Amino acid sequence: MARVVPAVIRALDILELFLDRPEMSAREVIERLDLPRTTVHELLVTLVERSYLVAVPGQPVRYRLGMPVFQLGSAFAGRLDLVREAQSVARDVAAACDEAVHVAVLDGAEVVYLVKVDSTHPVRMVSGVGLRLPAHCTAVGKVLLAGLDRAGLNAALSHGPLTGMTPASITDPDRLRDHLDRVRAEGVAVDVGESDVAMRCVAAGIRDHSGAVVAAMSLSAPMIRWTPQSPAEWTGLVREGAATLSARMGFRAARR
Template structure:
């Protein structure tokens, strides 16, 4: 079981005190948390050094929240907007093809699924809302990895051999790089039984107002329903769905 770091918990406790107070002094923080003043002083100095707290002008022993917390909150709010917009579009795409539709974002070398709309067909899938999977094993992940700049991709692939989920998973970094070149060129990605041997997926990019790829949408179906005709139709639907979400996020082609 990973160990919880007490100093981090105390620092977060300090930040949460500001939820109902715009300003607090070092003494007030120590009293509210029942901590030694020396401990509070060290934590406050650290938070100020990272600008999570800033001294009140003219009152150096009083503090208020800093800009990084606003940035984090804005990023979280943006993620909520993405989920809200993607959920409705995913339902429309799922209704059109009667297959599962998912939306995911990149987190390091993994994807995290934010949205899943199930098919009416009974099917068991490894992906689901909140689930984390290796990005290189999924269609959504390949789209997201293909959008990284060279330094970002190097960081993801820095540890060498990649974990596989099925015998079809791409585990060689050089092979993956070449594969991502094709994904980038075609602006579409396929999971050919690489995360679940019985399932195939096709994914397209969701972009924000800056043109950055912030998420990916996929249609997933069992191999038994994956025909060339179905693939062509699902590719069209997922492209249109991703483009619709992108437009709602402010993207203009």
């Protein structure tokens, strides 16, 4: 099992001190964290070198947050915009079919669900915002994996063996890569009992202004409610929903 790195934890502790005050001196950092003077000095020098902290002009032993912290915060704020817009679009898609709609992002080898709009049926999918699942077992995850370049996919699949959630889960890496080629070509992915034996899902990718797949939207329902018309109808709904959300994120599809 990987271990945490104490020096990184201490550096983050220093940065978090600035959440409730705009400036701090080296002495204040030492006192607040009860760390050795030498340790704090080395960490401050490192953070200044990377511009996460900058010295206050005319006061070289006082510090404030630097531009990279703002950039990271802006990136996170962009994700929050995704959540807000996704909730709106997901509600519209769910209203059109009265089934569960999710929006998720990729985090390593897992998907994290950011948005869920449930159906009104008494039998529904058990899930929730913040839930993590193996990406290769879900429709949203397969869309997101298919959106990675070769290096990104290799990294995502390097976290360990592909563990199945049901007998239908794809656990062979070569088979998964072939499957992702089809997902990439078709633009949608389907989960037929791969994460839950009683559920079926279809998902499509959400792109940002650069065209990168940054999230995925899925429509999920118990298999007992899938009819012969469902695949075409619900695939169309999730494609349209993902396209609408992509447009709100700044994506402009190429004209044919």
